[in-house]
Amino acid sequence: MSVQLSPFRLEATELALSNILSLHEPVDLSLHKLFRSLPKLGVQDRFFVAENCYTILRFLRRLEWICQDNITPRRIFLANLLYYQGFSIREISSHIHSKETKWLEYSRNLTLPATNPALTLNLPDWLYIKLSQIFEPEELTQLAYSLNSPASLDLRVNSLLGRRPEILSRLQNKNIASALTPYAPLGLRLDNKMDLVHLDLFKEGIIEVQDEGSQLICQLMEAKRHERIADFCAGAGGKSLALSADMKSSGQIYAFDISEKRLAKMRPRLRRSTSTNIQPIRIESEHDPKLERYQARMDRVLVDAPCSGLGTLRRNPELKWRQSPDTIARLVQQQSSILHAAAQMVKPGGRLVYATCSLLKEENHHQVEAFLAKNSEFKLISAQKILQRQHIDLNTGPMLELWPHQHHTDGFFGAVMERIRHA
Numbered sequence: 001m002s003v004q005l006s007p008f009r010l011e012a013t014e015l016a017l018s019n020i021l022s023l024h025e026p027v028d029l030s031l032h033k034l035f036r037s038l039p040k041l042g043v044q045d046r047f048f049v050a051e052n053c054y055t056i057l058r059f060l061r062r063l064e065w066i067c068q069d070n071i072t073p074r075r076i077f078l079a080n081l082l083y084y085q086g087f088s089i090r091e092i093s094s095h096i097h098s099k100e101t102k103w104l105e106y107s108r109n110l111t112l113p114a115t116n117p118a119l120t121l122n123l124p125d126w127l128y129i130k131l132s133q134i135f136e137p138e139e140l141t142q143l144a145y146s147l148n149s150p151a152s153l154d155l156r157v158n159s160l161l162g163r164r165p166e167i168l169s170r171l172q173n174k175n176i177a178s179a180l181t182p183y184a185p186l187g188l189r190l191d192n193k194m195d196l197v198h199l200d201l202f203k204e205g206i207i208e209v210q211d212e213g214s215q216l217i218c219q220l221m222e223a224k225r226h227e228r229i230a231d232f233c234a235g236a237g238g239k240s241l242a243l244s245a246d247m248k249s250s251g252q253i254y255a256f257d258i259s260e261k262r263l264a265k266m267r268p269r270l271r272r273s274t275s276t277n278i279q280p281i282r283i284e285s286e287h288d289p290k291l292e293r294y295q296a297r298m299d300r301v302l303v304d305a306p307c308s309g310l311g312t313l314r315r316n317p318e319l320k321w322r323q324s325p326d327t328i329a330r331l332v333q334q335q336s337s338i339l340h341a342a343a344q345m346v347k348p349g350g351r352l353v354y355a356t357c358s359l360l361k362e363e364n365h366h367q368v369e370a371f372l373a374k375n376s377e378f379k380l381i382s383a384q385k386i387l388q389r390q391h392i393d394l395n396t397g398p399m400l401e402l403w404p405h406q407h408h409t410d411g412f413f414g415a416v417m418e419r420i421r422h423a
Contacts, residue, residue, distance in 0.1 A: 003048060005087065005095055010077075012038060013049045017073035020053055021060075023322050027053060056080045057317035058148045061122045066107050078104060122148055126325050127310070130360055139405070146405035151314035153190040154181060154409075156210040158273055159245045164188065167206060174199075183394050183407070184215035186245075205272030210238050213311075213402045213409035217304070217355045218242040220386055220400060220414050225250045227299040232256050232286075232342040237266030237278065239304055244275040253278045254294065258285060286341035298345040300353070305335045307356035307363050311411020314404060332362050339371050343378065343419075352378065352417045357410055364413040365399065371417075378417045386416060 012034070019030045031053065035046055056063060056076055066083070067075045078096065081087045082104055089108075093101040112120055117137070118128035121144035131140055155178075157164045164186055171178045171188065181187030189212070196202040196209065218239050223229055223246040231240045234255035244253055255278055257263050263280040270278055283290060308328055309319045339354055346352045354371070356363050372378060383400040396402070400414035 003085070005081075005091060007095060008040075009045055009048050010095055012041060012045065013052050014074050014077055016049050016053050017056065017077055020057070020318070021073055021076070023318060027057065027316070027318050052077065052080060052085065054150070054317060055084050057321070058313075059084055059122050060317075060321060061119055061124070062112070065112070065119055066110060075100075075103070079107065082107070124320055124324075127320055127323075134359075134361070142405040143403060146403075147313040147320075148317075149314060150193075151211070151312075151404075151410065152408065153193045153209070154184075154211045154215075155188040155190065155207045156184070156215050156242060157186045157188065158206050158208060158241070159186060160249060160274055161204065162201075162206045167201065170201060181212045181215075183392055183409075184212045184219070185390065185392065186242075187212045187215050203272070205269075205274060208238065208241060208269070208273070210242065211410045211412075213357070213407070213412035214238060215242060216387070216392070216394070216400065216402065216409075217302075217353070217412060217414045218246070219390055219392060220353050220355075220383055220416050221246075221300050221302055221351065222386060222390070223247050223300060227251045228254075228297060230254045230256060230294065230298045230301045230342070230345050231304070232301060232338065232345075233304045233306060234266070234280070235259075235262045235304070237263075237269055237280070239302060240266070240278050241269060241273050241275060243302070244273070244278050247277060249275050249277050251277055254298075255280045256283050256291075257281075258283055286338045291341070291345070294345045296345065296347045298347060298350055300351045301342050301346050303339055303342045303352070303354045305338055305354065305356050305363075305367075307331060307335065307358040308360060309357055310359045311357040311402075311404070311413075314410065328360065328362065332367070335363060335367055336370065339367065340375075343371070343375060346378075346419045348419050348421045350419050351381075352419065353414060354417070355412065355414045357412055359403075359411045364401075364415075368399065368415040368417075377420050379420060381416050381418050383414060383416050 016034050020027055031050055035041055063076045063079045064071050066079045081092055089104050118125045123144060157167045168178060168188060177191035178188050181189050201207045221243060223243045225247050229243055231253060234240050234257045237255055240253050240255045260282050263282055266280055308323045308331060309316055313320055343352055354368060358364060382398050384395045387394050402409045402412040404411055
């Protein structure tokens, strides 16, 4: 095979896994620290380490089962090389002890128990139970297969600086295989992942990395010129930038977040994009007194709520092991508090969009239903009709529900509510 094993790569990957499998910090951060500490790792070495780590997190449950009573980062790694990286026992054996070779040979005779579908699908039991309440077994298998596959690299064309057909041609002229996204009107999908940092289109702010599902959440806002818009959990500003382009950089977008670090990441993106109508604002919480000045003044408010992130398992496979019923319960409380606080900023006749990248009903439908039951001045409006007005042929019902196995996006949920004008 083209990828070569070496003692250096094996040692670096095992070192990475000893940190990553503790789940103390995000995988990308852990890998970044490791690569800085090992400057002799070349580009292909780093790719090898990262590819193995992400694959192991996708299939961790099955790999741990293969290891049985002797679960260590090294054994998990060796099982991954054999089962998911395509190496033969002969190729691996020259780099390991004879006892490890015998164990790998023994593992070839293991058979997954048919009575444990969660193990077969590489899902924790609690998540399997919740998803099985949504999908029949066959479709749940399709969803799990999609969640355990790497995600595509989706881009959004900055309409302030370029048009999608022209940017697609420029990418293809550079021999970058790409195509139009099927739903998002400004989206492009690359066939292969690549480092965009040195690409002129990226440096010039003409393209931004943004999953098609995230782009469609922005389409639910229907942002117009000269409006006042609040992006209540703005993070690094991906959705704020998309909304700004829709507004032709007019009006005002208030990008709120509790993390100065996340907001700092927005600033270079703003400079590249040429957007001039986004104002990053750090707040202490959804109850920050400075929010009072914005009450009932916003034409549109986007609540991209903190969530389990289970819709992004293609990109962040560690989340299925990091999250639990307890963390979900805490998130549900936080989401409710944020949604109610953000709603106060919507003026009569204005729009409130609640969104998550979760797959779970309690973070999605149940939140919206509970909010509407307590807030009679808001009504649900059809997400499908909003998309239809923009010539987006996508109908998932009154609320937007995107599933990786159906729509080839991350899992996203979006609900659109309007504050009723008083007579």
